[in-house]
Structures are given as C-alpha cells and as structure tokens.
Amino acid sequence: MSLNRKLITYGFTDLEKSRRFLEAPELEGLDEDRLFEGLAVAANPDLALQSLVRLLAVDRGAVSAAFSDSDRRGPLFTLLGATESLAEFLMRHPEHLDVVRADAGIPALVDPAALREQLLREVDADPTQDNPVAGRHGVEAHRALRVLYRRLVTDLAVRDLCHSSPEDYLPVVARELADLAAAALEASLAVARADLGAVYPVETVAQVKLAVIAMGKCGARELNYISDVDVVYVVEGDDLDETMLTRIGTGLATAMARGVYSPGPEPALWEVDANLRPEGKDGQLVRTLESHVSYYERWAKTWEFQALLKARAVAGDPGLGERYEGAIAPFVWTSSQHEGFVDAVRAMRRRVTENIPPTEQNRQLKLGRGGLRDVEFTVQLLQLVHGRLDDSIRARDTVSAIAALSAAGYVGRSDARDLDDAYRYLRVLEHRIQLVQMRRTHLMPDDDASLRALARSSEGTVVMVRPSGQHLQEKWQRTRRLVGRLHERIFYRPLLNNAATLKPEDVQLTDEAAQARLAALGYQDPRGAMQHIGALTKGLRRRALLQRQLLPILLAWFADGVDPDAGLLGFRRLSESLGDSPWYLGMLRDSNAAAERLSAVLSSSRFITDLLEVSPESTRWLGSDDALVPESFDAQWQEIHSMMSRHPEPAEAIRLIRLMRRRELLRIAIADSAGLLTQTEVGRALSDTDRAAILGALHVAEKQLFADEEQLTHVVVVAMGRQGGREITYGSDADVIYVHRPLPDADAAAAQRQAEWIVNRLAALLTQQTGSPVLAERPLEIDAALRPEGKQGVIVRSLDSYREYYRRWSVVWEAQALLRARPLAGDDDLAADFLALIQDVRYPEELRPADLREIRRIKARVEAERLPRGADPSRHLKLGRGALSDVEWLVQLLQLQHAHADPALRVQSTLSALDAIAAAGLLPEEDVRVLRAGWSLATRIRAAIVIWSGRASDLLPSSRRDLEAVARWCGYGPGRGADLEEDYLRLTRRSRAIFERHFYGQ
Incomplete structure (x- = not known):
C-alpha cells in the first residue's frame, strides 16, 4: 500500500504536511506499526502526529516511555488527536506526561476537597483554615497555580476522552471542572490575601471576609473546559468602616481575578466575570450581604432572579457564603410571582436568539434554536414557576433538574429522556470543540476535516466504526429539531403563566x-x-x-x-x-x-362531556387542531366499507357504523367548541356523517336480505329538508324519501316487498335503542314524512310510481319539499334518473296563483296549529315569528317562482339560496343580510342548546343560566346572555317584517 493511500485510510487530510512530519528525525527509532496503531485511535491524526513530533523534540524519554507502553499509547494519541492546547501544555511542562496513564479509561470521582487542598498547598496555603493565606506571592504563585490547574485539567481530559460513553461521563466531567475552578479561585484568593498584606496591615486584611459566589455553570457545577466563571462578591468586616471594607474587599476580588486571568509566564486560565452583580458593570464590585438583600428586594430585574437560581458559594469565607445562599433563596423561589415574569423570561430567550449574527445561526450549539440555551431556559422556567411550592425540583445543575422535574411529573418521562440525552450530547460536542484550542467557542466547525475529527472524538471508545462528518451533522440536526420541538411545547405551556401566579x-x-x-x-x-x-x-x-x-x-x-x-x-x-x-x-x-x-x-357542555365519558380516548384530540379536522364523507365511507368486509355479521357491522358516527359527532362538536369550524362547515360535516351512516346501514340491510333472496330491485335514499341542504345541527333527524327501481323482468309486487323490507330494516338498524341516556348516543332518527301523501303514503315507491304521481296528483307543498332533495345513498344511476324526474316539479316554469295561495295558506296553518301550546312565538326558534321557518319559506317561495329561469337558484342550502337571491336582485341586499343573520343565529342557538344541555329544544332559553351558556357557545363573552336574547329578538322582529312584506305581499 502506498504511503498516501495508507494516510487516507488512517484518516489524514493534509497528506503532504503529514508526510513531512513522518520523515522528521524525532520519529527515528519508533516502531512504525505502533505509530500507526496509535494514530488510528486519534480523532485528528494530522494533529496527533504533529504534536507527537513536537513533544519528542522536547522530552524524548518521557514521550518514548508512554509510546512504548501499550496501555498508555492509546490514551496518549487520544489526547494528542483531540487537543492542541493541552498538548502544548505538556510541551511546556513534559514532567506532567505522567497524567497519560494506563488506567485512563477507568472513570474516577475526584473529591472537591482534595482539589482545594492540592491547589492551596501549591501556593503554600493551609487548607485547614477557612480563609487561608498563601505563603507564595505574585507572579510565581500564579504560575504554580496555573500549572497545577492545567495538569489536573489534562488528567481529566484524558479520562474523559478515553471513556466508553462521553455522554454518561459528562456530569462527572462538568462537576470536576467546576470544582477545579472553585479550588483555583480559593487558591488565587489566598495569594491575593498575601499580596494585599503588603499594602494594608495584615490584621486589617484578616478582618475582611470575602465570599465568592459562583453563578451560571460554575455555580451549578456543570462547567465547560473553557468558560467565563461568573461570580458575585459579598464582603463583611467587623469594626471596619464601609470605605475601608469596600477598598480591601475590592482589592481582594480584583487580585484574585488577576491571579487566574492576567497575562503571565503561564497562560491565563479563564476570565472571572462579575457582571452579574447587582447593577451589572455599573454596580459596586463588592457589597455587604445587607446591600445584596436590599437590592434584590427593591430593584432586581427578572433575569437577575433567573441567574440566582445557580448561585453557590465556592470560595472565601464559608460562613458568609452560606448566609448569602440562605438570604437569596427566597428571592429566587418567589420571583415567578412578579407581574409578567413568565412572559419576561420568554422574551429574554427570544432576544438571545434574535441577536445571533446571521453567519452563526446555523452553527450555534449554545444560543441557536434547538441548542443548549433552549434546554436550559426550559428547565429553569419550570423550576422557577413550580419550585416555589415544590422544593424537590430545586436542583442547580441541568441534568439533575431534568430528572427531578420528571420525577415530580412536571415533564413527561419520554420528554425528560429526550431532553437529558440531547443536553448531554450537545454538551459533549461543546466540550470537544473547546478542547482543541482551549478556546471559548460554541460554534460547530464548518470544514469537513474538523467535522470528521469532532465526530470521532465525541462518540466514545466503544464505537467500532468511526463516524463521518456527515453522520455528525445529521445527528446534530436531529437533536436540534428535537430540542426545538420540546422547547416550544414545554417552554410555552399556557399553564406556566397560571401556575406562576x-x-x-x-x-x-x-x-x-x-x-x-x-x-x-x-x-x-x-x-x-x-x-x-x-x-x-x-x-x-x-x-x-x-x-x-x-x-x-x-x-x-x-x-x-x-x-x-x-x-x-x-x-x-x-x-x-x-x-x-x-x-x-x-x-x-x-x-x-x-x-x-x-x-x-x-x-359548558353536557353533550360533549357525556360523549367523552363513553369515548375517553378521544380526549387526545384536544391537543391537536389536525386531529379535530372532520373526516370527509369519502374517508368515512372507506372506513365503513373496510369495517363491513372485516365484520360481515349485520349486528357487529351496524354497531361499528354507529360507533364511528358517534366518534365523528364528538370530533365535530369539539372542533366547533374550539372555534375551528364555521357554522356552515359544522352543518356539512354533520350531514356527511349521517350520510355515511345511512349508506352503511343500507348496505347492511341489502346484504342481509340478499343473502337469502335474489335481488329484485335497487333502492335510493334521498335526503330532504335540512339534511338535504346539509345544514343540520346536533341531534337533528334525517328527513328522507325512498325510491326503488325493479330489475328487468322482476315481479313488481315482489320487488316492492323487497324495497319495503330494505327501507324498514335500514331505519330499524339506525334507530334501535341501546339504553344509553346520552343524546348523541341516541340512534339516528329517520323521518320519511315528506314522501308523497305524507305519513299516509306508501313508505317507498318505484321511480315509475313517482313519475305517475307527480304527473297526476302532486301538490305544491311536495314541489316545495323537493327543493332540498339530495341523493344520499343507493344506486347512482337511479339517483340521477330521480333527480331528472323531479327537475320540472321543483323548478316549475311558472307558479300558478292558486299554488301561491296554497303555499301562503299552508304557512299560516303551520303557524297556527304546529306551534306548541303556550309557547311564546317570539322565542320559538323554528316556527316563531321571524325564525327559521319564516326565512326558509320565503327563500323556497322565491326558488319556486324563479329557479326555472335562473339556474343559480337551484341549490339546496338556505344560505346559498340567499346569496343567489341577492345576486339576482330578488330581495334588497339589506333584507338578505337581516334574513341571513337571523337564520344563522337561530341555527346556532339550536345547536348551542343541544351542546349545553344534551337535549334538543326549539325555544330560546328564559333561564339566565341557560341563556348564559347558550350565549357563550354562540360567541358572546361571559355575562352577555341578555345581549344574545336582545339580538335574537331584534333580528327576528326585522326578519318577520321582511317575511310578511315579501311572502304575503304586504
């Protein structure tokens, strides 16, 4: 294998540069197989090779010892391939190469007290004292502190990088980094006391107690490898005047920060940031405890209380730090009761996102959508809102807080697992990116080589196949989307605003x-x-x-x-x-x-409550607008057809059909209550559901009959009345007529008997009682009273019988009833032929004067005879003055008079007909507007009565409570029942006047 091919196989990217390093004299004497064996485990073999050569040039003996030890070789190359900065530390201090140990892959828990003791002894301070003073001074002390700190960080990095599961080890790493930072602050403060003792009397300096309060990630013990350490300072001094106390306290705080951050022979560790103190950059660097409390009582802003959630005393006087924590805690856990608290936290999160530079938006691990801040803000908001009354969730670090929130039920178990997994994964990526140069960054790399190295360093040693940069990008994007969804759902919970108050x-x-x-x-x-x-x-x-x-x-x-x-x-x-x-x-x-x-x-709804009680699983629709979209007729029929194929027994088939109808009634009612449907959409959805049920029942009846008899006829169910106009409401009957057509050569009498059996069976299947008191569980009532000759007529007629009847005996009220005829179920050809048959009946060429008089006579008779005894005509929603009947009879009269000449009037819906009437100029536009408003309100009130009480009624309620309930369903606000009543009475008065003027010609 050529060298270039070998380098590519081992993951090198800069082949020319790597070849030059392989030829470096420092590598002479090293076994090539062992060299490539080590480079194979490096996340970035180019970087590992370069650092190895540079280390060998500094201390060949120490490096060769690690290289030759098969147990130390893997950790050595793992470290060198992941961090150039720590490799440079070892080049400056090769004596610390012993941190690359054979047991690097074994997890270790380091005692925070041990870290504090190590760093204090490094500056010759007594760790047993509460406020130790260093024996070493100035630059030399700072150098010793920084060297030991970096040794300990390097030791931790080796353990972290060699761990089989970095995400599992993350909390340990983050805690140890925070404890290291705390120990470094303590040691630097000890040096500051020693240095300040040369400026002020030692006894005076000793009187000043300074407590260092860590905020943010250090306070939560979840620190990064490189991060600002946010702090707040508290001072106290017995018998010292305020000026001297402030001066010395400020001197101690400033010197302590310089000890870890100022330029020196050994590079700085990290910045100590005190900008989270009261009044921020403009405030005093140090304050007494009383001053802190006074500020938080009177002037603190929302974000400051959120920051205090992580506050923890980490260095300085332990007693003062403990008193600070105790004094501040009540402010944290009552902050959510401040006016607008939840909205302020949410607004702050949005501002953070909006301030991300456009070039960084798609690379931000921390601040961008689906990043670490989304997890942290979500968790902290839940803690601040609910932690006031539940101290079980008052954890500082994010991982523990997620677990506590899940255990207490504030976050679902699966959501908590997803949040925890995502947070750990994003933090591991953040750590690996920062380790390379020990630079404070939260940006994903954008070059292939860096992405590939990041993928390899973040997956853990248990991974057998090295992931690619593309694999990393895909996993990161999946994690971002998951966090984004969880953040949106949990962070913006409506309950949080209420729980906060x-x-x-x-x-x-x-x-x-x-x-x-x-x-x-x-x-x-x-x-x-x-x-x-x-x-x-x-x-x-x-x-x-x-x-x-x-x-x-x-x-x-x-x-x-x-x-x-x-x-x-x-x-x-x-x-x-x-x-x-x-x-x-x-x-x-x-x-x-x-x-x-x-x-x-x-x-507010007995109707929906009863339905939910018998179908509780439907409650899950409440959280999804998509789930509340009514099923189309086609979808319902497809479901029914599928059910009947799986359950051919008539009893089981009709049971499932009725269950489906009940389900859809509930879906429509909930969608209606949520304001997702218009009144017209409700009527159409309910009509489609009834149509699907009727079609299913027809098929069940026919299948049952034709299993024993030869089919002799086809049957069609035709919708009439409001069912025909697709403007029914909850609890409406289905007005229908039945048509059949015998098959060729079939006996007419036998075909008639078959048709009668089918339609009677269909009605029985849909109307048989189940014993349930729930209105919507009440079977669908089939009403065939609008058939020729009414209730006295035969239940079903053949098409030829209809043709003969309409030719010889049809009266005008039957033509009026046919205006809303619409086929529901049955043979399509027969339905089309029936519509063609009735076309001239319901749309006559002209309406004779006698017919006009008859229509007016029948309407007057209906008003006089069918209005319930004792009912107030002004409050009856159907037959009352200006109510539904008045509007519908006027519309239908105009259709009988003009639809033959104007096809736009040939519609079944009352509202559609009103639109066509206005377009044709048959009524003034203002009259049409009033009629539409009155009809719509009456229809809405009828629906609201059913929804509220679970029972149908055609009377406008007179009870204040019932009127209030109906008004709310009709879109009126609380306490506006009287407004609904006034609006209804006013509209129907105007509708009645319009009706009388145009219907009776007055």
Whole structure:
C-alpha cells in the first residue's frame, strides 16, 4: 500500500504536511506499526502526529516511555488527536506526561476537597483554615497555580476522552471542572490575601471576609473546559468602616481575578466575570450581604432572579457564603410571582436568539434554536414557576433538574429522556470543540476535516466504526429539531403563566378555607367539589402528582365556565376512565390548547362531556387542531366499507357504523367548541356523517336480505329538508324519501316487498335503542314524512310510481319539499334518473296563483296549529315569528317562482339560496343580510342548546343560566346572555317584517 493511500485510510487530510512530519528525525527509532496503531485511535491524526513530533523534540524519554507502553499509547494519541492546547501544555511542562496513564479509561470521582487542598498547598496555603493565606506571592504563585490547574485539567481530559460513553461521563466531567475552578479561585484568593498584606496591615486584611459566589455553570457545577466563571462578591468586616471594607474587599476580588486571568509566564486560565452583580458593570464590585438583600428586594430585574437560581458559594469565607445562599433563596423561589415574569423570561430567550449574527445561526450549539440555551431556559422556567411550592425540583445543575422535574411529573418521562440525552450530547460536542484550542467557542466547525475529527472524538471508545462528518451533522440536526420541538411545547405551556401566579393558599388550604375559596369561585357544592379533589389527588403515584399540579389551575378554568361543578365532576369521571394512560395528564400539562379546551367543554357542555365519558380516548384530540379536522364523507365511507368486509355479521357491522358516527359527532362538536369550524362547515360535516351512516346501514340491510333472496330491485335514499341542504345541527333527524327501481323482468309486487323490507330494516338498524341516556348516543332518527301523501303514503315507491304521481296528483307543498332533495345513498344511476324526474316539479316554469295561495295558506296553518301550546312565538326558534321557518319559506317561495329561469337558484342550502337571491336582485341586499343573520343565529342557538344541555329544544332559553351558556357557545363573552336574547329578538322582529312584506305581499 502506498504511503498516501495508507494516510487516507488512517484518516489524514493534509497528506503532504503529514508526510513531512513522518520523515522528521524525532520519529527515528519508533516502531512504525505502533505509530500507526496509535494514530488510528486519534480523532485528528494530522494533529496527533504533529504534536507527537513536537513533544519528542522536547522530552524524548518521557514521550518514548508512554509510546512504548501499550496501555498508555492509546490514551496518549487520544489526547494528542483531540487537543492542541493541552498538548502544548505538556510541551511546556513534559514532567506532567505522567497524567497519560494506563488506567485512563477507568472513570474516577475526584473529591472537591482534595482539589482545594492540592491547589492551596501549591501556593503554600493551609487548607485547614477557612480563609487561608498563601505563603507564595505574585507572579510565581500564579504560575504554580496555573500549572497545577492545567495538569489536573489534562488528567481529566484524558479520562474523559478515553471513556466508553462521553455522554454518561459528562456530569462527572462538568462537576470536576467546576470544582477545579472553585479550588483555583480559593487558591488565587489566598495569594491575593498575601499580596494585599503588603499594602494594608495584615490584621486589617484578616478582618475582611470575602465570599465568592459562583453563578451560571460554575455555580451549578456543570462547567465547560473553557468558560467565563461568573461570580458575585459579598464582603463583611467587623469594626471596619464601609470605605475601608469596600477598598480591601475590592482589592481582594480584583487580585484574585488577576491571579487566574492576567497575562503571565503561564497562560491565563479563564476570565472571572462579575457582571452579574447587582447593577451589572455599573454596580459596586463588592457589597455587604445587607446591600445584596436590599437590592434584590427593591430593584432586581427578572433575569437577575433567573441567574440566582445557580448561585453557590465556592470560595472565601464559608460562613458568609452560606448566609448569602440562605438570604437569596427566597428571592429566587418567589420571583415567578412578579407581574409578567413568565412572559419576561420568554422574551429574554427570544432576544438571545434574535441577536445571533446571521453567519452563526446555523452553527450555534449554545444560543441557536434547538441548542443548549433552549434546554436550559426550559428547565429553569419550570423550576422557577413550580419550585416555589415544590422544593424537590430545586436542583442547580441541568441534568439533575431534568430528572427531578420528571420525577415530580412536571415533564413527561419520554420528554425528560429526550431532553437529558440531547443536553448531554450537545454538551459533549461543546466540550470537544473547546478542547482543541482551549478556546471559548460554541460554534460547530464548518470544514469537513474538523467535522470528521469532532465526530470521532465525541462518540466514545466503544464505537467500532468511526463516524463521518456527515453522520455528525445529521445527528446534530436531529437533536436540534428535537430540542426545538420540546422547547416550544414545554417552554410555552399556557399553564406556566397560571401556575406562576398561584399563591400557596391556592394549593395548600384547610378543608374549610378550600371550601370557602371554591364557593367564591362559583362552585355551588364546595363540599362535593372537595370530595372530587381529594379523590383525584390522594396518593403518591405519578398520576396524583400531576393532578395536584393541574387542579389549582383547572379549578379556576372550570369556574370560568357556566357550571364549574359539572366541569370538576366531568374531569374526575374522565380521569378515572383513562386511569394511568401515560398521555392524558401529560397532554393537559404540555399542550398549548388541550387543558383550556377540556376545561371549557366540561364546564359548558353536557353533550360533549357525556360523549367523552363513553369515548375517553378521544380526549387526545384536544391537543391537536389536525386531529379535530372532520373526516370527509369519502374517508368515512372507506372506513365503513373496510369495517363491513372485516365484520360481515349485520349486528357487529351496524354497531361499528354507529360507533364511528358517534366518534365523528364528538370530533365535530369539539372542533366547533374550539372555534375551528364555521357554522356552515359544522352543518356539512354533520350531514356527511349521517350520510355515511345511512349508506352503511343500507348496505347492511341489502346484504342481509340478499343473502337469502335474489335481488329484485335497487333502492335510493334521498335526503330532504335540512339534511338535504346539509345544514343540520346536533341531534337533528334525517328527513328522507325512498325510491326503488325493479330489475328487468322482476315481479313488481315482489320487488316492492323487497324495497319495503330494505327501507324498514335500514331505519330499524339506525334507530334501535341501546339504553344509553346520552343524546348523541341516541340512534339516528329517520323521518320519511315528506314522501308523497305524507305519513299516509306508501313508505317507498318505484321511480315509475313517482313519475305517475307527480304527473297526476302532486301538490305544491311536495314541489316545495323537493327543493332540498339530495341523493344520499343507493344506486347512482337511479339517483340521477330521480333527480331528472323531479327537475320540472321543483323548478316549475311558472307558479300558478292558486299554488301561491296554497303555499301562503299552508304557512299560516303551520303557524297556527304546529306551534306548541303556550309557547311564546317570539322565542320559538323554528316556527316563531321571524325564525327559521319564516326565512326558509320565503327563500323556497322565491326558488319556486324563479329557479326555472335562473339556474343559480337551484341549490339546496338556505344560505346559498340567499346569496343567489341577492345576486339576482330578488330581495334588497339589506333584507338578505337581516334574513341571513337571523337564520344563522337561530341555527346556532339550536345547536348551542343541544351542546349545553344534551337535549334538543326549539325555544330560546328564559333561564339566565341557560341563556348564559347558550350565549357563550354562540360567541358572546361571559355575562352577555341578555345581549344574545336582545339580538335574537331584534333580528327576528326585522326578519318577520321582511317575511310578511315579501311572502304575503304586504
């Protein structure tokens, strides 16, 4: 194999440069096979080879010893191929090559106290003292501190890079880095005390207590390899005046920071950033504890409380640091009650994203969408909102906080796993990128060589096949999308705004106080409500934990409805039906819409509540607008056809058809309640569902009959009335007529008997009772009263019989009824022939004066005889003055008069006909507008009555409570039932005047 091919095989990219290094005299005497064996494990073999040659030039003996040891060779090349910066540290200090050990791949837990002791002893300070003073001074002390710090970091990096699963080891690495930083600050502070003792009296310096409070990642013990260490300083000094205390405290803080960051013989470690202190850069560098408390009580902004979530004393006087933590904690855990807190946190996250330079947006691991900040902000917001009342989630570091939030039920188990996995993976990528140059960066590389090296260094030693740069990019993008979705769903939960404003008494009341609060919210039976709450929240299971989170908010939302007691009862029944279904309570907690929608329907709709109780699994639709889109007729028929093929038995087939109809009724009602459908769309969706059920029942009936008899006829079901116009509402009957046509050579009488059996069986299948009290479970009622001769006529006629009847005996009301005729189910050819037959009947060339008088007479008779006894004509939605009947009879009269000449009027829908009437100029536009508004409102009120009460009624409610419920469903706000009543009465008065003017010619 040629050298170039060998280099390519081993992952080299700069072949010419690498060949020159392979020819370097420093490599003479090294076994080539062992050399390439080592380079094979390096993430970046080009870098590993260069660093090896440079190290050999510095200390051949130490490097050769590591190279020759088969157990140390792998860790050596792993380190050299992942970090140029730490390799340069070893070049400056080859005596520390012993950190490349044979046991590098064995995880180790390092005691923070041991790190503190090591670094303090390196500057000749006594680690047993609370405020140790270094025995070494100035530059020499800083150099010794930095060298030891880098040795310890290199030791950690070797363990990290050689670990079989970097993501599992990440929390250990991040904690050790934070503990190392804390120890370095302690040692640098000890040097600062010694240095300041040369400026001020030693006794005065000793009187000043300084506590170093780490914020951010260092405070949370989740630090990066290279990162700013955010700090806040607290000072205290017995018997010292404020000026001297501030001067010395500032001197100590400044000198401590210089010790780790100022230029020197050994490069700086990282920057100490005190900009998170009160008033930021403009504030005093050091403050007393009382001054800190005063600031947070009076002036602190939202983001400052979020920053305090990670605050931890890491260096300096331990007693003062502990008192600071205790004094600050209450500010953290009550911050979510500040007005607009949740929105402010969300706005801050958006600002961070918006300020990313365009060139970095697609490379940001930390700040971009789906990056580390999305995870951190999500977790911190949940902690700040819920941690006020639940101290089990008050963890500082992100990994522990995710686990605690999941255990307490604030994040679903699968979401928590995804968040944790994504966070660890992104942090590992961040660490590996920073290790190369020990440079503070959060940008993904954009060149193939760097991407390939990053992929190899981040996957762990357990991976047998080295991943490519493309593999890394794909996995990173998947992770970004996952984090982005979780962030959007959890960070923007509507419940967070409500939970943030809850007071302890809202969730931790005595029984008496709780009942009083429930009564104040509007619950009529507070004692019963308390029993429901107790049943829902008792126990320690995850279900009870989630209920305890949700109920304080849901109780208030139920109270926003018309019947909060019914809402709570419905919620209990639904929750008990769903049991421990993992998705149910998690959906209510996480969904932007589900909890509010459920609260609204349970406290405002008996119809939907009853349906949810018998179909609780349908609750999952509440969280998805897509799931609430009504199924089309074609989709429903395809499902029915499939069901009948799998379940040929008539009883089982019709049971499944009726279940499907009930399911679609519920879907439509929930979508309607959520404002996702217009009134017209509701009518069409309900009509399609009834049509699918009728078609399915027809097929079941025919299959049952023709299994025993030869088929003698075809049957068609024709929709009439509002079903024909596709403008029905919940609980509407299906007005139909039946047509059949015997097959050629079939006996007419036998064919008639078959047709009668089929239509009677169809009606029985759809109307047979099941014993359920639920209105929507009530079978679909089939009404064939609009057939020729009405209820006295034969139930089904042949096409020829219809033709003869309409030629000889048809009366005008039958022509009027046919205006809304629309085939529903049955033979397509027969349906087309029937429509052709009735075309001239329902659209006559002219309406005779006698027919006009008859229509007017029948309308007057209907008003006089069919209005229920004692009913107020102004409040009857169907037959009352200016109500549905008035509008429909006027529209149908105009269709009978003009549809023959104007095909645009040949429509079955009342609203479509009104549009055509306006376009043709048959009525003034203002009259059409009033008629449309009155008809639509009456239709909406009829639907609302069913939804609210579970029962159909044609009377505008007079009860204030019922009127309020109906008004809300009709789109009126709370407390506007009287407005609905006024609007309805006003519109129907105007509609009646228009009706009388044009129908009776007055």
